[in-house]
Amino acid sequence: xxxADTPYSFPDAHGHxxxxxxxxxxxxxxxxxxxxxxxxxxxxxxxxxxxxxxxxLKHYVGRPSPIYHARRxxxxxxxxxxxLKREDLNHTGAHKVNNCIGQALLAxxxxxxRVIAETGAGQHGVAxxxxxxxxxxxxxxxxxxxxxxxxAANVYxxxxxxxKVVPVESGSKTLKDALNEAMRDWVTNIADxxxxxxxxxxxxxxxxxxxDFQTVIGKxxxxxxxxxxxxxxxxxxxxxxxxxxxxxxxxxxIGEPGVKLVGVEAAGDGLETGxxxxxxxxxxxxxxxxxxxxxxxxxxxxxxxxxxxxxxxxDYPGVGPEHAWLKDTxxxxxxxxxxxxxxxxxxxxxxxxGIIPALESSHALAYAAKLAPxxxxxxxxxxNLSGRGDKDMHTVAERxxxxx
Amino acid sequence: MSKIQTTFQRLQASGRRALIPFxxxxxxxxxxxxxxxxxxxxxxxxxxxxxxxxxxxxxxGPTIQRASERALAQGTSLRKVLELVxxxxxxxxxxxxxxxxxxxxxxxxxxxxxxxxxxxAGVDGVLVVDYPPEECFPFAERCRNxxxxxxxxxxxTSTEQRFADVAKxxxxxxYYVSLKGVTGAGNLDFDEVARRIPxxxxxxxxxxxxxxxxxxxxxxxxxxxxxxxxxIGSRIIEELERSPRDQAVANVTAFIAGIRSAxxxxxxxxxxxxx
Numbered sequence: 043x044x045x046a047d048t049p050y051s052f053p054d055a056h057g058h059x060x061x062x063x064x065x066x067x068x069x070x071x072x073x074x075x076x077x078x079x080x081x082x083x084x085x086x087x088x089x090x091x092x093x094x095x096x097x098x099l100k101h102y103v104g105r106p107s108p109i110y111h112a113r114r115x116x117x118x119x120x121x122x123x124x125x126l127k128r129e130d131l132n133h134t135g136a137h138k139v140n141n142c143i144g145q146a147l148l149a150x151x152x153x154x155x156r157v158i159a160e161t162g163a164g165q166h167g168v169a170x171x172x173x174x175x176x177x178x179x180x181x182x183x184x185x186x187x188x189x190x191x192x193x194a195a196n197v198y199x200x201x202x203x204x205x206k207v208v209p210v211e212s213g214s215k216t217l218k219d220a221l222n223e224a225m226r227d228w229v230t231n232i233a234d235x236x237x238x239x240x241x242x243x244x245x246x247x248x249x250x251x252x253x254d255f256q257t258v259i260g261k262x263x264x265x266x267x268x269x270x271x272x273x274x275x276x277x278x279x280x281x282x283x284x285x286x287x288x289x290x291x292x293x294x295x296i297g298e299p300g301v302k303l304v305g306v307e308a309a310g311d312g313l314e315t316g317x318x319x320x321x322x323x324x325x326x327x328x329x330x331x332x333x334x335x336x337x338x339x340x341x342x343x344x345x346x347x348x349x350x351x352x353x354x355x356x357d358y359p360g361v362g363p364e365h366a367w368l369k370d371t372x373x374x375x376x377x378x379x380x381x382x383x384x385x386x387x388x389x390x391x392x393x394x395x396g397i398i399p400a401l402e403s404s405h406a407l408a409y410a411a412k413l414a415p416x417x418x419x420x421x422x423x424x425x426n427l428s429g430r431g432d433k434d435m436h437t438v439a440e441r442x443x444x445x446x
Numbered sequence: 447m448s449k450i451q452t453t454f455q456r457l458q459a460s461g462r463r464a465l466i467p468f469x470x471x472x473x474x475x476x477x478x479x480x481x482x483x484x485x486x487x488x489x490x491x492x493x494x495x496x497x498x499x500x501x502x503x504x505x506x507g508p509t510i511q512r513a514s515e516r517a518l519a520q521g522t523s524l525r526k527v528l529e530l531v532x533x534x535x536x537x538x539x540x541x542x543x544x545x546x547x548x549x550x551x552x553x554x555x556x557x558x559x560x561x562x563x564x565x566x567a568g569v570d571g572v573l574v575v576d577y578p579p580e581e582c583f584p585f586a587e588r589c590r591n592x593x594x595x596x597x598x599x600x601x602x603t604s605t606e607q608r609f610a611d612v613a614k615x616x617x618x619x620x621y622y623v624s625l626k627g628v629t630g631a632g633n634l635d636f637d638e639v640a641r642r643i644p645x646x647x648x649x650x651x652x653x654x655x656x657x658x659x660x661x662x663x664x665x666x667x668x669x670x671x672x673x674x675x676x677x678i679g680s681r682i683i684e685e686l687e688r689s690p691r692d693q694a695v696a697n698v699t700a701f702i703a704g705i706r707s708a709x710x711x712x713x714x715x716x717x718x719x720x721x
Binding site: 065 | 500501502503504505507508511515518523524525548549550551552553554555575576577578580581598599600601603604605608623
């Protein structure tokens with residue numbers, strides 16, 4: 043699963059992407075991470091494991107996901123052609139399941155009967171509960187109590203799938219606090235528990251492992267784009283919260299200098315208001331949180347601050363360390379779009395293509411809407427449509443003043 | 447020689463165990479921190495671990511997290527913590543103070559600035575929970591050169607390789623986490639601790655303190671029988687949560703004095719047995 047076709051070889055043996063990443067955890071977690079790293083390395087070198095993973099992606103998830111040329115939307119934007127990588131068509135409705143299948147298979151190999159996960163909007167929680175049901179594992183999902191209130195449908199979905207949802211009352215009662223709580227569970231129950239982290243953050247080997255499981259997105263694109271469009275795209279655009287869908291589609295293209303990579307963060311109410319979730323675009327200070335070093339939304343005393351985005355999946359104060367490295371080396375560009383811009387793109391895709399996108403993915407679309415008109419019609423923008431928008435009905439309706 | 451080393455040498459010479467209480471700076475209120483520190487010393491503390499509050503204390507249980515939240519709500523930044531240590535030093539020049547916290551507030555201040563400011567304020571050691579030795583060799587070296595003991599954790603699951611890394615980076619003492627889990631949890635395995643401590647002491651060459659899960663005189667006594675120091679944290683925070691403001695210092699002092707006398711009775715027994 044390593045990229046053999048590019049000289050890019052990050053992270054190093056200790057999980058560092060340049061100055062980012064690493065293993066910044068208490069000693070109590072070190073042996074568990076070492077056990078995980080060794081098990082992961084053994085699995086990815088095992089053709090049987092890879093074959094099982096690929097079988098599950100094909101027959102359970104429904105991969106490969108198609109690429110779709112959004113002609114009417116391209117016409118509306120008036121410029122470059124928009125192609126959508128349809129991760130929204132995966133089982134469970136988003137890219138998250140690619141990673142959950144991989145980690146659940148790994149848990150099975152390691153003989154861990156219990157999996158835990160953190161979740162913000164509930165997508166990763168649902169994907170974790172799904173694979174736990176699929177493989178007959180006990181599943182506990184930690185979710186900030188604020189998010190439990192906002193995402194009642196997903197909470198019920200997880201319960202239907204047999205997972206126990208634990209509301210987290212500490213801190214800001216959102217995703218970062220759910221992650222803290224999941225870590226505490228893990229350190230207490232290390233012997234029988236596997237922690238399925240949902241994004242490319244956390245201590246090594248998580249950023250590498252989650253990336254590797256998500257690169258199926260970009261690998262498929264590299265095959266599909268020449269078939270559909272006759273060539274590779276000029277731009278690959280994806281939203282970035284923790285950054286797992288973005289790294290999944292970016293990574294196979296890192297060694298292709300003709301392909302520009304653009305990560306789109308959540309500007310929330312606007313970067314100038316401070317109420318956003320865009321640590322890369324806003325050039326936030328570098329620090330240490332959740333086991334890795336990266337750009338972090340923080341106050342001057344180094345306390346992590348609350349973030350703001352209409353999209354719960356992007357509402358995270360950090361960002362995967364590999365994105366920090368891609369930013370510093372200028373291999374990827376990071377921009378941010380506001381809640382309003384993302385909503386506009388959400389409505390556009392509904393009306394022009396009959397596809398209801400997740401609010402997260404709508405951020406990537408919103409940047410494509412800005413970029414496309416500045417480019418000739420023969421240019422190609424490949425947008426990762428990382429998830430579908432069913433989960434966001436309440437949020438969007440509320441913004442339009444509609445009550446169900 | 448650092449104040450921490452001197453303290454351990456003095457205690458070892460008299461066959462006594464160190465008592466190391468932990469409180470979070472700024473909890474329950476910043477103006478109570480310095481009086482509490484003096485109270486801990488009066489109750490028999492040999493070293494004070496002072497928690498630097500952080501918004502995301504991943505390695506701590508609910509009790510210390512609540513303490514962090516209360517402290518942060520009252521503006522207890524790292525700079526403020528250093529001011530509190532400076533204030534404590536006006537009346538106590540000898541009791542070692544160890545700051546215990548997370549990496550990000552230190553990195554936000556800048557490691558160099560932090561080390562200088564900590565030494566100037568009268569801090570003696572620093573334990574950064576999410577800095578394992580391999581991620582912080584330069585920081586640990588900077589601390590040692592400035593006379594600040596970098597203190598590291600070891601756990602029941604730590605390998606011999608980890609002992610070697612800690613031996614290379616650490617000084618002062620080792621903080622042995624006596625159970626799998628977060629601060630304040632239960633299920634202390636005394637036999638496991640008894641087996642591990644001598645090996646760690648031999649491999650690292652530093653005194654070993656044991657914490658996480660010590661809640662009363664009895665558990666302190668049993669740990670004290672094998673360790674060089676006993677660390678108590680969550681239990682003190684709970685005492686503070688139960689106490690009216692005007693009795694907080696008195697209650698914590700009395701609680702620590704109880705642990706102290708349990709440890710001292712043990713020391714007498716041990717000393718008698720060896721002589």
